[in-house]
Amino acid sequence: xxxxxxxxxxxxxxxxxxxxxxxxxxxxxxxxxxxxxxxxxxxxxxxxxxxxxxxxxxxxxxxxxxxxxxxxxxxxxxxxxxxxxxxxxxxxxxxxxxxxxxxxxxxxxxxxxxxxxxxxxxxxxxxxxxxxxxxxxxxxxxxxxxxxxxxxxxxxxxxxxxxxxxxxxxxxxxxxxxxxxxxxxxxxxxxxxxxxxxxxxxxxxxxxxxxxxxxxxxxxxxxxxxxxxxxxxxxx
Amino acid sequence: xxxxxxxxxxxxxxxxxxxxxxxxxxxxxxxxxxxxxxxxxxxxxxxxxxxxxxxxxxxxxxxxxxxxxxxxxxxxxxxxxxxxxxxxxxxxxxxxxxxxxxxxxxxxxxxxxxxxxxxxxxxxxxxxxxxxxxxxxxxxxxxxxxxxxxxxxxxxxxxxxxxxxxxxxxxxxxxxxxxxxxxxxxxxxxxxxxxxxxxxxxxxxxxxxxxxxxxxxxxxxxxxxxxxxxxxxxxx
DNA sequence: CGCAAACTTGATGTTGCTCAAGCTAGGTGG
DNA sequence: CCACCTAGCTTGAGCAACATCAAGTTTGCG
Numbered sequence: 001x002x003x004x005x006x007x008x009x010x011x012x013x014x015x016x017x018x019x020x021x022x023x024x025x026x027x028x029x030x031x032x033x034x035x036x037x038x039x040x041x042x043x044x045x046x047x048x049x050x051x052x053x054x055x056x057x058x059x060x061x062x063x064x065x066x067x068x069x070x071x072x073x074x075x076x077x078x079x080x081x082x083x084x085x086x087x088x089x090x091x092x093x094x095x096x097x098x099x100x101x102x103x104x105x106x107x108x109x110x111x112x113x114x115x116x117x118x119x120x121x122x123x124x125x126x127x128x129x130x131x132x133x134x135x136x137x138x139x140x141x142x143x144x145x146x147x148x149x150x151x152x153x154x155x156x157x158x159x160x161x162x163x164x165x166x167x168x169x170x171x172x173x174x175x176x177x178x179x180x181x182x183x184x185x186x187x188x189x190x191x192x193x194x195x196x197x198x199x200x201x202x203x204x205x206x207x208x209x210x211x212x213x214x215x216x217x218x219x220x221x222x223x224x225x226x227x228x229x230x231x232x233x234x235x236x
Numbered sequence: 237x238x239x240x241x242x243x244x245x246x247x248x249x250x251x252x253x254x255x256x257x258x259x260x261x262x263x264x265x266x267x268x269x270x271x272x273x274x275x276x277x278x279x280x281x282x283x284x285x286x287x288x289x290x291x292x293x294x295x296x297x298x299x300x301x302x303x304x305x306x307x308x309x310x311x312x313x314x315x316x317x318x319x320x321x322x323x324x325x326x327x328x329x330x331x332x333x334x335x336x337x338x339x340x341x342x343x344x345x346x347x348x349x350x351x352x353x354x355x356x357x358x359x360x361x362x363x364x365x366x367x368x369x370x371x372x373x374x375x376x377x378x379x380x381x382x383x384x385x386x387x388x389x390x391x392x393x394x395x396x397x398x399x400x401x402x403x404x405x406x407x408x409x410x411x412x413x414x415x416x417x418x419x420x421x422x423x424x425x426x427x428x429x430x431x432x433x434x435x436x437x438x439x440x441x442x443x444x445x446x447x448x449x450x451x452x453x454x455x456x457x458x459x460x461x462x463x464x465x466x467x468x469x470x471x472x
Numbered sequence: 473c474g475c476a477a478a479c480t481t482g483a484t485g486t487t488g489c490t491c492a493a494g495c496t497a498g499g500t501g502g
Numbered sequence: 503c504c505a506c507c508t509a510g511c512t513t514g515a516g517c518a519a520c521a522t523c524a525a526g527t528t529t530g531c532g
Contacts (some may be wrong), residue, residue, distance in 0.1 A: 069378060069379070069381075069382045071382065071386060071387070071465070071466040072465055072466060072467050073466060073467070075386040075387075075466065076386070077381055077382040077385040077386045079378045079381050079382070090367075090371055090374075091371050091374060091375050092368070092371055092372060092375055097375050097378065098378060120363075120364050120367070121360070121361075121364065124357070125357075127356075127363030127364045127366075127367055128356050128357065128363045130363075130367050131326075131356070131363055131366050131367050131370060132328070134367060134370035134371055134374060135326055135327050135328055135370055136328060137374055138326075138327060138370060138373055138374050138377060139327050139328055139333050141374060141377035141378065141381065142305060142315045142333065142334060142377065143305070144381055145305075145313055145315050145377065145380055145381060145384055146305045146307065146313040146315070148381055148384035148385045148425065149313040149384045149422075149424070149425030150307060150311040150312070150313045150425060151307070151311075152519080152520095153519075153520070180477095180478065180479090181478075181479065181480095182478085186385075188385070189384065189385030189386060190520080190521090191520075191521055191522080192478090192479080192480095193479095193480085193481085193520090193521075193522080193523095194519090194520060194521075196479060196480055196481080197480080197481080197520095199480095200480070200481080212529090213478075213479060213480090213528090213529085229307070229308055230307040230308060230309060230311065231308050231309070388487080388488095389487075389488065416509090416510065416511090417510075417511065417512095418510085426488075426489090427488075427489060427490080428510090428511080428512095429488085429489075429490085429511095429512080429513085430487090430488055430489075432511060432512055432513080433488090433512080433513075435512095436512070436513080448497090449496090449497095449510075449511060449512095
């Protein structure tokens with residue numbers, strides 16, 4: 001997402017060329033980096049749990065994180081897969097409203113909530129920038145509601161594949177799928193069996209190839225686009 | 237939502253006691269009211285359409301609005317029912333990302349986008365306040381994803397009734413439902429028949445009463461709470 | 473090499489959708 | 503004032519998409 005040169009030497013050392021500070025100017029960035037700490041999580045590790053005291057805000061520097069909510073009986077809805085540049089924990093003060101877990105090896109930048117709040121007041125443009133980030137998230141959330149409420153299994157899986165493809169700059173149809181079928185199912189409101197079957201059907205129809213379960217190759221991009229958009233009755 | 241005394245004489249005249257300006261201080265409010273215009277929409281009228289140029293931001297002063305997104309073949313997902321105090325059109329600049337329509341008679345306050353943007357820069361605390369509003373919306377959206385992806389029809393309808401009840405201060409179990417079964421269905425990712433049947437079943441079970449289709453009486457609040465939360469297998 | 477986790481595939485079941493018919497209520501014109 | 507008309511709602515019967523249950527298969531790792 002961000003491509004400008006990082007101001008933070010620590011970050012630069014770890015992930016060359018990857019900026020933090022949400023695209024703000026030099027001064028703001030310098031202020032922000034003064035109160036960050038950088039650390040890592042292994043795949044499967046929990047960053048924080050829904051209901052925990054939200055004393056920090058996190059920025060993903062590298063890797064992929066899933067966020068989810070649970071029903072009392074264990075049913076899970078994954079509300080997002082977040083990669084580098086995304087913020088975690090911006091929600092209402094007090095407590096986190098979702099659980100966050102690492103899917104891949106993840107590098108995180110942690111901001112203390114209190115210091116972060118102070119920055120919002122003191123650094124011109126910072127709140128505005130955060131507002132843009134939140135609006136963007138809201139837009140994504142509404143698209144996902146349309147998917148969950150009104151798309152068929154095939155349309156959901158097609159949309160997911162295109163989301164993954166778009167998240168990777170890789171335009172050549174090679175898509176990495178770092179999460180399990182269970183994650184995909186809980187993101188799309190399906191079961192793992194339906195996800196697996198739908199992928200098999202797309203493969204059989206020549207729309208995709210599946211060299212390995214975690215590696216999808218898009219063979220017929222246009223057809224996938226149409227499926228994802230829900231254009232025709234043929235989609236069913 | 238807002239109960240403080242309005243500073244804007246026009247608003248006061250129309251809707252006594254209802255504030256605008258998003259809970260900011262006197263100075264900010266004075267600045268904001270300088271660039272507002274107030275007007276009304278009849279039930280069924282469109283405020284704006286997905287894709288329209290987003291040159292304004294709206295605050296609902298009175299009444300209820302629905303916002304939705306469409307698939308090319310007409311399938312509709314209602315992403316929210318918004319009442320007084322809510323903002324419309326905050327999403328990414330350029331174009332509206334959803335369509336907004338009046339459900340009841342609605343009074344709106346319109347802010348010019350450019351002026352609104354200037355306020356964000358000039359009025360201290362304004363962007364922060366908007367960020368809180370957007371975060372709150374995001375939280376609601378994630379709850380709705382959980383509902384759409386993982387709840388049964390009964391759980392969805394129960395959740396909806398509680399949402400409506402919560403939106404009205406009326407704690408006595410009397411809930412007004414100003415929208416049609418079609419709106420409810422498109423909000424919950426169901427069909428009108430399933431919504432109707434589910435309401436009938438809840439009535440039959442003594443959980444609610446239905447004096448008229450648009451008027452629900454909650455008879456067994458606890459049972460409805462449990463259903464909405466998805467506590468037990470009995471929910472199915 | 474063996475084991476466990478993840479994935480795939482098949483058979484059967486159930487929820488919610490589709491199609492269809494009748495009901496209710498509010499508004500309009502004769 | 504009443505009858506009609508229409509939009510919205512309810513109810514029923516049959517069906518399809520997706521879930522559930524149940525084996526197998528593959529893969530990665532110790």
